[in-house]
Amino acid sequence: MATMTMAKALNAALADAMLDDERVLVFGEDVGQLGGVFRITDGLQARFGDKRCFDTPLAEAGIVGFAVGLAMSGLRPVVEMQFDAFAYPAFEQIASHVAKLRNRTRGALSVPMVIRVPYAGGIGGVEHHCDSSEAYYAHTPGLKVVTPATVEDAYSLLREAIADPDPVVFLEPKKLYFASGEAALPARTAPFGRAVVRRPGTDATLVAYGPAVPVALEAAEAAREDGWDLEVVDVRTIVPFDDATVTASVRRTGRCVVITEAQGFAGVGAEIAARVQERCFHALHAPVLRVAGLDIPYPAPMLEHTHLPGVDRVLDTVARLQWDDRPDPRWLVQGSAA
């Protein structure tokens, strides 16, 4: 075991994948000499040469479209979108080609590739640098959507993404890049499609992924003072989603809060809440609640702490899980309370 940052683990995963498979090409904006604005590709060009790791023109649709062609020729592109919101120009390529080529050609042509996207906020970034864009990708059949919350998962999930036969949108929580954790590389953690219980508990389940996982763990720790023993499930792969692990947890605890940093309306958290409620209805002692970012454009840095789901908002929500027989006052219509 060694202590390292998530950024370092991601860098090691790229290097090891390039070492193992000479078809792997890493490219994007500033990923060569500079090593990426977050240094995730640091040293790759020096080590593997500028044919394996290279800078491209500054054009995201071009980068992803170019990767489609490279994948058609049998190579394994791993591209970097510099920031979440800068990936939007590539969305047509992702939604219309990357996600669909296998299906359109009845499996004759697949374009395995990894689209790495630093995403979400909490780093004091100015506008267009902090979007939680996972719902756009998760709503697009044909893509796998993965987001690590731990250092070991960062390494293992990225290695699996590069080896996967399908295209993977790999969402890297920016605020966790430089958080340290224990890891023994080359780590191999649970595979795609498996959620993991990060903290066992008996009273309620907190479901989270990516940047919301540390928040959930912190909230669970703090909840002990209130006498609640909370379980934390890390989704890890939004697509494919692990209904089994989430369902099993909620059936044990009988209560569920879904935490996402993304705005809540029509988001991945809404999908998870619906799935839990569909599968666990008779085991639930309270409605499934969500804690999410506000339904606003990502705020300016000095206001982001109000937007982001924090420990207090999580605990306030846990408190509303109908621990006694009184109805949640938020759902009572004025004057019609029974």
Added chain:
Amino acid sequence: MTTTPQAVRRASPRTRRPATPVAPEPTAGLLPQTEPVRLLDPDGTPLPPRADLPEPPVETLREMYRRMVVGRRFDAQSTALTKQGRLAVYPSSRGQEACQVGAVLALRDDDWVFPTYRESMALTARGIDPVEVLTLLRGDWHCGYDPTVVRTAPQCTPLATQCVHAAGLAYGESYQGRDTVALAFIGDGATSEGDFHEGLNFAAVFKAPVVYFVQNNKYAISVPLSRQTAAPSLAYKGVGYGVPSEQVDGNDPVAVLAVLTRAVAHARAGHGPYLVEAHTYRMEAHTNADDATRYRDPDEVEAWRGRDPVARLEAYLRSRGELDDAAVAQIAAEAEEYAAELRERMHAQPTVDPLSLFEHVYAEPTPQLVEQREMVRAELAADAEGDA
């Protein structure tokens, strides 16, 4: 061109400076000729050959004529199939036969083609089964052929997106030591899309062996070229990316084949991409569902009828003694046979399997797709029971 006094002075030997090395214009070799290249007059009379262009062998031109005649018949048959309800829609390329067939003949079988939805004729001319070409438009699946076998990407509907794929594939092939060329078709309207420009730029920066072939058929559905660009012509869009470009009379089969052959050779030799604009005309409406009389002057259509590429090549080959009445009749009969067989095959109702919807979304279906497949399977079983 009018001759200015300055031009006369510059050209005068008396005022010419002693020979000092002059750096070539940075645009040298990038700009197209000011007039589209033409090697045959509209009536098929050959114009003087040009030293800068390869001369297409006459046997290739005979084959081109054959494929153009068969292609035109295929195109008419496909339009007819929409009227019989066998195709959901068909975008015709009648009038663009020289471009459709010329592009295919300029390539090797192992080169890659990136077509749009208007390239059905080019794909059948490439030898792809016409039923597989029409699968998209019949509606029993999206892409009917195996792109890896016929080295042809699925017919691309999102405009210009294929331009970047072609750059990536061509670069990937050369990266792996293969001398494959990619040819991307695109229409005049789609040159306004960003991906056209990103494709040219990526191909140029990475020196990818791609030929971008713009069929300027003058209309993007109803919108005329004047609303797409203020450039002198679309071929001028190459210079900004450092891509050599040429414009050609797209209804002159000999010129189209010569210019594309040169472009493909340029790409294959490792000199990077090449942009060709062919001036042609879409004789039919955008699709069978469109009404071109709402936006086109019938006189304009009539004028283009006089520049028919098939008639032009036929006249030329006859004048060279390479084609006679018997050969023309034989090719026409072959085209009829081709259409009849297509008609017959397309009248067979295709079988579709609802359970196949769950295949090929991912390499392995997700647990959610497995659940949904079981739901549909149960629905089908219940329906079958109800029918019994």
